[in-house]
Amino acid sequence: MKKEKVLITIQLSGGNDYLNCIVPWENPLYRDFRKHIKITDEEIIPLDNKLGLNPGMNAIKDFYNEGNLAIIHGVGYPEPERSHFRSMDIWHTAEPTKVGTKGWLGQAIKEIDPNAKNVVTAVNFSEALPRALVNQGVPVASVGDINNYGLFTSIEDESKKNEALNTFKRFYTPTMGNDYVMDYLGKTGLDAVKGAEIISKAPDLYNSNVEYPSTSIGKQLKGIAQVHLANFGTRIFYANHGGFDTHTNEIVLQQNLWQQLSDALSAFFEDLKEHDTGEEIIVFMFSEFGRRVLDNGTGTDHGSGGVSFLLGNNVKGGQYNDYPSLDPDKQIEGDLKFNFDFRGLYSDILEDWLSVESKNIVGGNFEKLSPFLK
Amino acid sequence: MATVKTNRSLTTHLLRRAGFGGTKEEIDALNSFEYDHIVDYLLDNRHKDPVPVDLLRRYQIDLSDVRTNISSGSYWMYRLAHNKFPFEEKIALFWHRVFATGQNKLIQGKPMVTQIEMFRKFGMGSFEKLLVELSKNPAMIMWLDNQDNHKDNINENYGREILELFSMGVGNYTEKDIKECSRAFTGWTIENMPYNAMKMRNNTARPFGYIAWQFKFDEKDHDFGEKEFLGEKGDFNGEDIVRIICKQKATAQFIARHIYHFYIKDELPVPQWPHEEPIDPSAIEFIIESYFKNKYNIKEVLRDLFKSEYFRTEEIYNKRIKSPSELVVNSVRLSGGFDIPSEEVYKATSSSVLMGQPLMNPTSVEGWQGGEEWINTGSVIERINYCSEILGDVNKDVVNNIVKQNPDKKNILNLCLGELGYIKLELSTKIPIEEYIENSLPESICSEEVSLIIKLIVSTREFQMN
Numbered sequence: 001m002k003k004e005k006v007l008i009t010i011q012l013s014g015g016n017d018y019l020n021c022i023v024p025w026e027n028p029l030y031r032d033f034r035k036h037i038k039i040t041d042e043e044i045i046p047l048d049n050k051l052g053l054n055p056g057m058n059a060i061k062d063f064y065n066e067g068n069l070a071i072i073h074g075v076g077y078p079e080p081e082r083s084h085f086r087s088m089d090i091w092h093t094a095e096p097t098k099v100g101t102k103g104w105l106g107q108a109i110k111e112i113d114p115n116a117k118n119v120v121t122a123v124n125f126s127e128a129l130p131r132a133l134v135n136q137g138v139p140v141a142s143v144g145d146i147n148n149y150g151l152f153t154s155i156e157d158e159s160k161k162n163e164a165l166n167t168f169k170r171f172y173t174p175t176m177g178n179d180y181v182m183d184y185l186g187k188t189g190l191d192a193v194k195g196a197e198i199i200s201k202a203p204d205l206y207n208s209n210v211e212y213p214s215t216s217i218g219k220q221l222k223g224i225a226q227v228h229l230a231n232f233g234t235r236i237f238y239a240n241h242g243g244f245d246t247h248t249n250e251i252v253l254q255q256n257l258w259q260q261l262s263d264a265l266s267a268f269f270e271d272l273k274e275h276d277t278g279e280e281i282i283v284f285m286f287s288e289f290g291r292r293v294l295d296n297g298t299g300t301d302h303g304s305g306g307v308s309f310l311l312g313n314n315v316k317g318g319q320y321n322d323y324p325s326l327d328p329d330k331q332i333e334g335d336l337k338f339n340f341d342f343r344g345l346y347s348d349i350l351e352d353w354l355s356v357e358s359k360n361i362v363g364g365n366f367e368k369l370s371p372f373l374k
Numbered sequence: 375m376a377t378v379k380t381n382r383s384l385t386t387h388l389l390r391r392a393g394f395g396g397t398k399e400e401i402d403a404l405n406s407f408e409y410d411h412i413v414d415y416l417l418d419n420r421h422k423d424p425v426p427v428d429l430l431r432r433y434q435i436d437l438s439d440v441r442t443n444i445s446s447g448s449y450w451m452y453r454l455a456h457n458k459f460p461f462e463e464k465i466a467l468f469w470h471r472v473f474a475t476g477q478n479k480l481i482q483g484k485p486m487v488t489q490i491e492m493f494r495k496f497g498m499g500s501f502e503k504l505l506v507e508l509s510k511n512p513a514m515i516m517w518l519d520n521q522d523n524h525k526d527n528i529n530e531n532y533g534r535e536i537l538e539l540f541s542m543g544v545g546n547y548t549e550k551d552i553k554e555c556s557r558a559f560t561g562w563t564i565e566n567m568p569y570n571a572m573k574m575r576n577n578t579a580r581p582f583g584y585i586a587w588q589f590k591f592d593e594k595d596h597d598f599g600e601k602e603f604l605g606e607k608g609d610f611n612g613e614d615i616v617r618i619i620c621k622q623k624a625t626a627q628f629i630a631r632h633i634y635h636f637y638i639k640d641e642l643p644v645p646q647w648p649h650e651e652p653i654d655p656s657a658i659e660f661i662i663e664s665y666f667k668n669k670y671n672i673k674e675v676l677r678d679l680f681k682s683e684y685f686r687t688e689e690i691y692n693k694r695i696k697s698p699s700e701l702v703v704n705s706v707r708l709s710g711g712f713d714i715p716s717e718e719v720y721k722a723t724s725s726s727v728l729m730g731q732p733l734m735n736p737t738s739v740e741g742w743q744g745g746e747e748w749i750n751t752g753s754v755i756e757r758i759n760y761c762s763e764i765l766g767d768v769n770k771d772v773v774n775n776i777v778k779q780n781p782d783k784k785n786i787l788n789l790c791l792g793e794l795g796y797i798k799l800e801l802s803t804k805i806p807i808e809e810y811i812e813n814s815l816p817e818s819i820c821s822e823e824v825s826l827i828i829k830l831i832v833s834t835r836e837f838q839m840n
Contacts, residue, residue, distance in 0.1 A: 083478075085478055101643070128752075140752065152759070154759065154763045160826065163810065168833055170806035171806045173802075181695065185695075185835045188750060196755065
């Protein structure tokens with residue numbers, strides 16, 4: 001059976017510092033600007049003679065060596081916003097100039113499953129529903145704890161819970177007449193229960209020797225593996241890895257975060273391998289912005305221009321685009337100047353991976369990467 | 375027993391809109407008064423010590439000190455649930471929605487707490503005074519960068535948003551008006567910012583800030599030159615700009631739509647307002663008239679509105695989807711409030727976040743749009759699970775009060791509906807629950823069965839509505 005292609009998005013919230021993630025270690029300007037928070041030559045994991053990785057990224061380096069990791073340099077958008085919110089909003093809606101209401105993935109889901117036949121086409125594991133997944137009439141299952149997911153979790157007795165659920169389904173059936181809001185509530189409630197009933201089966205169907213780290217991102221990726229391996233037809237997963245807002249103590253914090261992500265991703269791909277699968281998955285990782293070139297003594301402040309990643313057995317590994325110049329004249333307002341619009345990257349993912357037309361979703365035609373698939 | 379003078383469903387409707395819904399006890403007590411007196415009572419009974427804030431300090435120092443990223447929201451949650459003058463909290467919530475400011479950008483919660491305090495103080499008075507206070511509010515100044523708005527180099531962020539989002543709405547002023555407005559607010563900044571910023575950074579025990587920032591009018595950085603704003607000329611300062619803004623019909627109309635949206639019926643999302651007519655134009659006209667008649671006094675506008683026919687018509691009862699904070703606060707109040715400020719408060723606050731409304735941290739610069747925006751498959755599960763957990767708790771007031779009344783299979787549903795604030799169910803909801811009671815419950819009804827029925831009721835569509 002040909003497996004349907006799946007996209008996992010991992011949001012690196014808070015603004016991942018590009019310079020200390022992909023380190024331009026041979027560039028003397030790096031040392032000048034990062035007097036207080038530079039990563040030393042001994043700690044860096046070298047990529048090539050110009051760039052190295054944050055010491056927390058050891059598993060990421062393995063993916064790179066295997067040719068499965070694409071590092072996309074200099075990603076951003078015109079007139080950068082340095083507010084977390086606004087910038088995250090822009091990434092979620094692909095609308096840099098006005099406030100958008102529809103998420104880019106929400107729109108993709110609508111294309112993939114126009115009649116919302118499968119209520120678990122998209123499954124979110126991050127806290128609260130990210131705007132990226134929002135779109136009118138598009139159901140998204142939002143899972144907190146997969147082992148205790150569903151309605152009436154406070155009713156312990158299984159048969160009592162089922163009786164309550166059956167009653168719930170009866171009074172949520174949208175027959176309240178001509179009231180649009182009530183009908184909408186009814187449909188959403190029923191979708192939620194349907195989704196929960198499907199997803200709550202995943203842990204029982206799952207069997208694996210792989211041990212995931214007990215971090216939040218480890219749990220989220222384990223949940224994703226459980227749902228994916230259960231073959232419910234989920235095409236889009238969403239996870240969140242937060243804490244990148246490193247105004248202080250950056251060296252320690254950022255390395256820890258990447259170590260957690262490294263470990264979780266490494267367990268995840270090992271798990272897929274154990275189940276003889278994985279070709280059908282790519283992982284996309286982004287952050288709302290990069291950070292200032294000049295450090296502030298113990299950390300860095302909000303900036304623009306960043307790095308994104310695509311990871312998977314089908315991804316043509318390597319580096320895409322140029323690393324933005326650190327030359328003070330080439331910076332914009334103390335930030336790295338972006339050289340690749342993120343909407344081009346979305347177009348790549350939408351068209352070449354999910355087979356969804358991107359023009360309407362990203363609002364135009366943007367330069368894409370050279371083919372990023374093998 | 376006192377004579378009933380006001381129709382009970384009208385009383386419950388008023389309590390839901392002016393506050394966060396009434397308990398059975400509150401509704402029963404108020405019913406015996408004339409309707410207009412109930413309105414006056416709810417709007418005027420400012421309590422001297424509405425919230426036992428000292429308990430917060432004693433039991434949850436991190437909460438009163440705003441030590442975690444969710445402390446400021448939790449601090450407010452505690453007040454929302456305990457204020458004996460709920461109208462005050464409701465109106466603060468209203469302004470929080472209109473003047474959406476978030477601690478995420480400020481990286482500190484304390485100034486947000488102060489901003490909400492300001493809404494309590496000025497939010498029910500004159501809109502003109504409120505807008506002046508808003509322009510001087512440190513959280514707002516930092517949120518919209520007015521400290522970077524200088525005499526020789528204006529930053530238009532606040533000058534634009536006060537017109538677009540806070541008073542008139544797009545289409546009622548020009549780009550030139552925005553520039554002139556920004557000029558008038560130059561020098562409206564914060565006292566001793568660099569020093570306090572350093573002080574804040576150095577206090578690592580309070581990463582979310584303890585600095586009580588103060589407003590400063592910096593004469594040297596203010597542009598005293600002549601300005602032309604909305605057709606008037608003069609050496610306007612910020613106060614003059616606000617005075618001119620407040621007398622515009624566009625302002626009255628914009629605020630009227632917000633009031634309608636929040637207190638009457640879910641309207642279209644705000645960004646569509648310039649392009650779409652109000653759903654009830656005559657109600658909007660009524661509010662506009664009241665705004666001018668009452669010299670922009672918001673409480674008097676609401677008094678007129680609550681006493682009006684528009685508000686009393688049954689057609690609008692239960693027609694607003696409860697926002698997450700309204701749902702959570704309503705449930706906490708019904709369940710008897712928080713015992714002591716504890717983990718329960720955090721739980722309530724983070725549940726509201728999971729339902730899509732992080733208090734003091736709106737997800738977009740335009741605030742929450744409300745209405746259907748609150749409902750998706752994830753939030754529905756959160757809403758139902760939270761309410762059924764806390765209201766179905768066998769150790770809390772709701773279940774206990776019902777058990778005391780010796781419930782049986784015949785009366786249990788009505789007892790539960792009454793205890794939850796006289797909820798009304800559609801027949802298509804009621805019948806399945808009655809059949810459930812008939813077929814699935816044992817003859818003798820104890821707290822466990824009461825809890826099950828409560829859980830079913832709070833999961834209904836009707837309970838999601840305000």
